[in-house]
Amino acid sequence: MIRKAAKEMIEPARSVMVHERLISFTSGMLTKAGKTTQAIFYQxxxxxxxxxxxxxxxxxxxELTPFVLPFLAAVYMLxxxxxxxxxxALMAGALTSYHGSIAFVIVAIFLYVLMQKVVGRYVDKTTKALPYTVFAASMTARLGLVFILEGTITNYALMMATVxxxxxxxxxxxxxxxxPLVTSRKVKQPLRNEEIVCLIILLASVMTGTVGWVIYDVTVEHVLARYLVLIxxxxxxxxxxxxxxxVTGLILSLASVASLYQMSLLAFSGLLGGLLKDGKKIGVGIGLLVGTLLIGLYGEGGxxxxxxxxxxxxxIAIFMLTPRDLIGKLARYIPGTTEYSKEQQQYLRKIRDVTAGRVEQFSTLFQTLSQSFQTSPDTDIPEDAEREVDYFLSNVTEKTCQTCFKKEKCWVxxxxxxxxxxxxxxxxxxxRGEVTSQLLLSEWKKQCIKPEKVIQAIEHEHGHFxxxxxxxxxxxxxxxxxxxxxxxxxRVMGDFAKEIQKEKQAHHHQEEQMLEALRGVGLEVGHIDIYNLEKGNIEIEMSISFDQGHGQAEKIIAPMLSDLLKETIVVKAExxxxYPNGYSHISFSSAKKFVIETGIANVAKGGAYVSGDSYSTIELGAGKYAIAISDGMGNGERAHLESNETLQLLQKVLQSGIExxxxxxxxxxxLSLRTTDEIFSTLDLAMIDLQDATARFLKIGSIPSFIKRxxxxxxxxxSNLPMGIIQEFDVDVVSEQLKPxxxxIMMSDGIFEAPxxxxxxxMWVRRMINxxxxxxxxxxADVMLEKVIRSGRGMIEDDMxxxxxxxxxxxPKWAAIPLYKSPKLLRKRA
Structure with a gap:
C-alpha cells in the first residue's frame, strides 16, 4: 500500500518534469532555428x-531593366x-526572365565594375560619384549593344537608353x-518618411520581378502588392x-500597362485599411475588400x-498568417505608431537612467570625499595625548636639563x-597660566637645582603648545x-538623481477628458498639458483665450478643475x-494645506534711512516657507551690507535644496573666511512646512522668538554664537508643531533690549504679546513696534x-464648480 501511494505521488511530479523539459527543448530548438535562419539570410x-x-x-x-546596376552598385558600396x-543573382534572374536582356545585364555589370575601379582610383568620394558611374555604365552598355546588333543608333534607341x-x-x-534596410539584421534608427518611400520603391521593384507568375489565374505580383499595402x-x-x-501601383503599372488600374485600387485600399486599423487585422482586410469591389468594378468592368x-x-490570408512579432518589429521604425512611441520612450528612459547614474556617481564621489574628511574623535586619543606631553617635556628639557650636570641623576x-x-x-x-601652588614649588625646588629656569621654560613652551x-x-x-x-x-545630488528617475507618464486620455469637459461649458481652451496627477502635487498647464483681466482662470477654470480632480486647485502662474494667437498661458497646481500671512515693521537707529537689520520671507519650491532676520554688527550701511549678504547667501543655498x-x-x-574684520551678524531662521505646519527654528546669536496660541x-x-566668529559650530535646531x-513673532535684539x-x-515682552x-x-507688528518706541520715550537707540x-x-477663495456629467479621471495617488 505504501509503495502504491508513493508511486501515485511520484508519477504526477515526473510528468510535470517531462512536460517542462519538453517545453525547454522546444523553445531551445525554435531559438536555434531562428538563429540559423538569420545566419542563412543575412550572413x-x-x-x-x-x-x-x-x-x-x-x-x-x-524593354528597360533599370534595376540591375543600382542594386549591384548599392551592394558593392555597402x-x-x-x-x-x-x-x-542578377544574371540568373535575367537568364530566366522573359525580356531576354541577359546580354545587357552581363555587359552592364562588366562595364560598371571596370568604371568603378577607375573612379575609385581617381575620386576620393566614390559614394557621391556612384550615380554618375551607374549612368555612364548603363548608357554605354545599352548603346553599345544596339550598335553591335543593329549597326546604327536611332533616335528612339538613344531616347530609351537615356531614359x-x-x-x-x-x-x-x-x-x-x-x-541597408533589407540587408541589415537590425536597423538602429527609426525610419524617416523619405526612407520609408525608398523602401517601398525597392520592394515594389522587387515585385516587378514576379511579373508573369500566375497560379490558378491569380497573379502573384497583385497578391504581393496588396499584402504590402495591408502591412x-x-x-x-x-x-x-x-x-x-x-508608389507600389505606379511601379507595377510601369512594368505592365495592363495593371494601371492597380494604382487606384492599392491607393484607395491603403486609405480605407488605414482608416479601419482600429478594427485590427480584420478591419484592414475589410478595407482592402471594399476597395477591391469599388475599384475592381470601375477598372475591369466586372x-x-x-x-x-x-x-x-x-x-488577406497571408496577412492574417503574418506573425504579430514581425509586424511589431516593423512598427517600431514607422513614426506615429504606438510601437515607435514605446521605442522612443525606451530610448529616452535609457538616456534618463544614464544621466541619473552619472549624477549618482557624483553623489557617491562627494559622499566618499566627505567620509575621507571625517575624523573620528575617539581614535588614538590616549596615545596622542601622551605623545604631545612627551614632545612638550622634551622641548623643555632640551633648553634646561640638557646642559645641567645633574641630568643623569634626574633622568636616569x-x-x-x-x-x-x-x-x-x-x-x-x-x-592657571602659571605655577602658583607653593607645595608644588617646594617639592620641585628639592628635586631641581634650577627650578625657576625650568618653570619659565615650561610657561614659555606652554604658549607654543x-x-x-x-x-x-x-x-x-x-x-x-x-x-x-x-x-x-x-544628498542634494542623490535627491536630484531620484527625481530624474521618476517615471513621467503620458496623460493623453486625461488631457482629452479635461479638454472636452472645459470646452463643453463654453470655455475657449487651446490645449492642456498634464505634468503630474499625484494627489497633493498636481501640475497642469493650459492655454486659454485672453479674458481682459477678468480672472477667468482663478474664478472659473480652477474651481472646475477642483471638482474634476476632487481637491483644491489654484492658479500658480499666469x-x-x-501665445502668438493672443491666448494666455496658465499654470495650475495643488493648493497647500496651510498658508502664511506675514506682517513686518522695522525702523533704523535714530530714524535713519539705512537699517543694519535685514529680513526675508520666501516660499521655497519644496513646499516650505522661510522667515529670516539678520542683524549686522553695529548700525548703518556696513551692518546692512553684512546682514543683507548673509540672507542672500542663505536664500540661494536653501533654494538649491540643501538642508x-x-x-x-x-x-x-x-562669512568667517571672507574677511579679517570683526564684523559679525546674527541670524534668526524659521522654516515652516506648508503641508503639516511643523516649524524648525535655527537661532544663530539671535534673541528668543515667541508663539502666541x-x-x-x-x-x-x-544658544549659538553669531555667524562669522568661528568657522565651526554646532547648530542648535528647535522644532515646534504650529497650529492654525x-x-x-520674531524680532531683532533692538526690540528685545529696548526697555x-x-x-x-x-516677562515684559510676554505681557506685551498677551x-x-x-x-x-x-x-x-505695528502695535508692538510702537509700544517699544514709546517705552523708550520716543528714542530709537538701535535698529528694530x-x-x-x-x-x-x-x-479656497472660490468654491468648486460641479460639472454636468463630470468625467472620472484616473490618476496615481501619492
Missing part, C-alpha cells in the same frame, strides 16, 4: 540573392563582400538608402497606407471581378619622579566643515497674451525689526 547572403534574382527579372516599359552573390540610364541614376540614390496600412495608418499604394477578389482574399636614576613632577608643573600651567593645539582644532573643524558641506552636496543646518554652516564658513505664549530660544491661528528700565525683559487685541499680523506670521488653514 550567407540568401536575402541578397533573392532580391537580386527578382530585380534581374524586373522590367518596365516592356556590402562589398556580397557583391559577387548580387552579380550572380533607362536616368532611371538607373535615380534608383541608385534610392537604393543607397533602402538596401503598412495596419502599421502606419491611412497616410502611410495610401502612400504605399500609390468581367474579372472574381479573380481580383480572389487575389485580395489571398493577400630618578626618571619616574622627575617626569611626574614636570608633568604636574605642566598641568598647573595649563590650568596652546598655539599648536588651537591650530590643530581649527584644522579638525575645517575638515569637519568641508565634510558636512560635501555630504550636503552629495502670463497674459503669451537648512548644512546651509547655515556653509554660509558661516563663507490663544492666551498662551510659547518661547523659542537656542498661531502667531509667530532699559525693565529688568526682566522676557495684551494684544488684534490677530492681524501687520497690525500686531519685527516679523509676525500667522498660520492659517488654506481656505
Amino acid at each position: 550567407w547572403g540568401l536575402l541578397v540573392a533573392v532580391v537580386g534574382f527578382l530585380l534581374g527579372r524586373a522590367m518596365i516599359l516592356s 556590402k562589398r563582400e556580397k557583391a559577387g552573390i548580387a552579380a550572380l 533607362e540610364a536616368g532611371l538607373s541614376f535615380i534608383l541608385t540614390m534610392i537604393f543607397l538608402q533602402s538596401v 503598412f496600412a495596419f502599421v502606419g495608418g491611412a497616410a502611410i497606407g495610401s502612400t504605399v499604394g500609390v 468581367t474579372n471581378l472574381g479573380v481580383t477578389l480572389l487575389e485580395s482574399l489571398a493577400a 636614576q630618578n626618571f619616574s619622579s622627575t617626569y611626574e613632577s614636570m608633568q604636574k608643573l605642566m598641568k598647573e600651567t595649563e590650568e 596652546q598655539a599648536n593645539q588651537k591650530l590643530k582644532r581649527q584644522v579638525l573643524e575645517s575638515r569637519k566643515l568641508v565634510a558636512d558641506q560635501l555630504l550636503g552636496v552629495s 502670463q497674459a497674451s503669451y 537648512e543646518t548644512v546651509a547655515i554652516k556653509s554660509v558661516n564658513s563663507v 490663544g492666551d498662551k505664549v510659547i518661547k523659542i530660544e537656542a 491661528g498661531d502667531l509667530l 532699559k528700565h525693565v529688568e526682566n525683559k522676557e 495684551e494684544l487685541d488684534t490677530t492681524d499680523p501687520q497690525q500686531v 525689526t519685527i516679523i509676525v506670521a500667522e498660520v492659517k488653514r488654506n481656505t
